[in-house]
Amino acid sequence: MDNRIIVTYGENVRKIVRDVLEKADFNGMIPSNSNIGIKPNLVVSKPSSSGATTSPEMVSALIEYLKEHGHNNIVILESSWLGDSTTRAFKVCGYEDVSQKYGVPLFDIKKDTYSVRTYKGTDIAVSDKVLGLDFLINMPVLKGHCQTYITCALKNLKGCIPDREKRRFHTMGLHRPIAYLNKIIKSDFILVDGLCGDLDFEEGGNPVKMNRIICGTDPVLIDSYVAAVMGYKPEDIEYIKTAAEIGVGSCDIKNAEVIVIDKDTSLAAPPASRKVQQLAEYIDEKEACSACYGNLIQALARLNEKGLLKGFKKKSIKIGQGYKDCNLDGIGVGICTSGLGRNVKGCPPSTGEILEFLKNTGVGSKDK
Numbered sequence: 268m269d270n271r272i273i274v275t276y277g278e279n280v281r282k283i284v285r286d287v288l289e290k291a292d293f294n295g296m297i298p299s300n301s302n303i304g305i306k307p308n309l310v311v312s313k314p315s316s317s318g319a320t321t322s323p324e325m326v327s328a329l330i331e332y333l334k335e336h337g338h339n340n341i342v343i344l345e346s347s348w349l350g351d352s353t354t355r356a357f358k359v360c361g362y363e364d365v366s367q368k369y370g371v372p373l374f375d376i377k378k379d380t381y382s383v384r385t386y387k388g389t390d391i392a393v394s395d396k397v398l399g400l401d402f403l404i405n406m407p408v409l410k411g412h413c414q415t416y417i418t419c420a421l422k423n424l425k426g427c428i429p430d431r432e433k434r435r436f437h438t439m440g441l442h443r444p445i446a447y448l449n450k451i452i453k454s455d456f457i458l459v460d461g462l463c464g465d466l467d468f469e470e471g472g473n474p475v476k477m478n479r480i481i482c483g484t485d486p487v488l489i490d491s492y493v494a495a496v497m498g499y500k501p502e503d504i505e506y507i508k509t510a511a512e513i514g515v516g517s518c519d520i521k522n523a524e525v526i527v528i529d530k531d532t533s534l535a536a537p538p539a540s541r542k543v544q545q546l547a548e549y550i551d552e553k554e555a556c557s558a559c560y561g562n563l564i565q566a567l568a569r570l571n572e573k574g575l576l577k578g579f580k581k582k583s584i585k586i587g588q589g590y591k592d593c594n595l596d597g598i599g600v601g602i603c604t605s606g607l608g609r610n611v612k613g614c615p616p617s618t619g620e621i622l623e624f625l626k627n628t629g630v631g632s633k634d635k
C-alpha cells in the first residue's frame with residue numbers, strides 16, 4: 268500500500284482509465300496468473316448516468332488493459348442491495364454486453380456460498396468467491412449517502428456479503444462493520460468512478476457530472492480524499508476514522524502524494540435533477556468546466572445542509588472561463604474569476620476550498 272492518489276479528468280473514458288493505470292504502473296502490481304475480481308458498484312438496476320452505478324465503459328477499459336497485459340482470468344462480481352436483483356442490474360447497467368464482448372463472466376454474489384470470518388470478536392459472513400480471489404479491484408462510484416455522508420471504496424465491499432449480513436450491518440450501525448469488513452477483505456487496487464456521482468443517495472437520482480477518476484491502493488486514503496472532494500473532513504465519516512484506527516489504511520490526506528495527470532476541459536452540462544437545479548439557481552455560470560462546476564454544486568449542497576445557503580442571492584456566485592479578464596464586483600469560484608472582488612483560486616478549486624471560501628464571505632450567515 269502506498270500513499271499515492273492518482274487523479275485525472277476528462278470525457279474520453281477509455282483514455283483516462285488507461286492514463287491512470289499506466290501512471291500507477293498497475294500491471295506491475297498484479298502477480299502473474301492471478302485470479303482477478305472486478306467489483307463495481309451496481310447497488311441498483313440503474314444506468315451509470317443516474318449517478319448510482321459504475322460506468323461499464325470504465326470496466327471495459329480496465330478489462331482491455333488487463334487482457335493486453337496477459338491477464339485473462341477475470342470475473343466481474345457484485346451483489347445489488349436488498350430488494351434488487353443483481354442479474355437485472357447486470358443487464359440494465361450494461362454489464363451483460365461487457366461480459367459478452369470480452370468473454371469475462373458475471374458472478375452474482377447473492378447466489379454464492381459464504382464463510383464466516385471474525386475480526387475483533389465480530390463474525391462476518393463473506394462470499395467464498397471473493398475469498399478465493401488473488402487480486403481484487405474495487406470500482407466504487409464517488410457519491411453521497413444519507414446515513415454515512417459518503418460512499419466509496421470502503422463501503423463498496425458491502426456487496427461482498429450475503430443479504431442477511433447487509434441487514435445485520437444496519438442494526439450494528441453500519442460504520443464499525445464496514446471498517447471491520449475491510450480488515451477481512453483487502454482491496455488490492457481502487458479505481459473510483461467519479462464521472463457522474465449522486466449528491467446524496469447511493470441509489471442515484473441527483474447526478475452531478477464530475478468527469479474525474481481516482482485510483483490508488485489504500486481504500487482509507489481514497490475515501491478520505493473523496494470525503495474532501497465532497498466537502499467533508501475524513502474524520503467526519505465514522506467508518507473512515509474506524510478503518511484508519513484499526514490499520515486498514517491512512518486518512519492522512521495532507522501527507523498523501525496526489526498526482527493530477529490532466530485537468531478537466533469539458534464544459535458543464537445543465538443540471539439534471541430538481542435538487543441540483545435548485546442549487547444551481549445560486550450560480551451564474553459561463554463556460555465552466557464540469558469538474559469545477561461539480562465541486563461548486565457539492566459545496567452548495569454542504570452549505571445548504573448547514574442552513575447557510577439562504578443568505579446568498581440567486582445567480583450571485585460566478586464561475587467559468589467566460590469570466591476570464593472580467594473585473595467585476597461579486598463572488599467568484601476558480602482562477603477564471605480572479606477579476607472579481609471576492610474569489611477562491613484553484614483550477615479547479617476543491618469542494619473544501621470553495622466551502623471554506625463561501626462560509627468566510629459571511630454572506631450566508633444564519634442571522635441574515
Ligand code: SF4
Nearest residue numbers: 556559601602603614
Ligand atoms: S477555474 Fe476556470 S479553467 Fe479552471 S476548472 Fe474552473 S472553469 Fe475550468
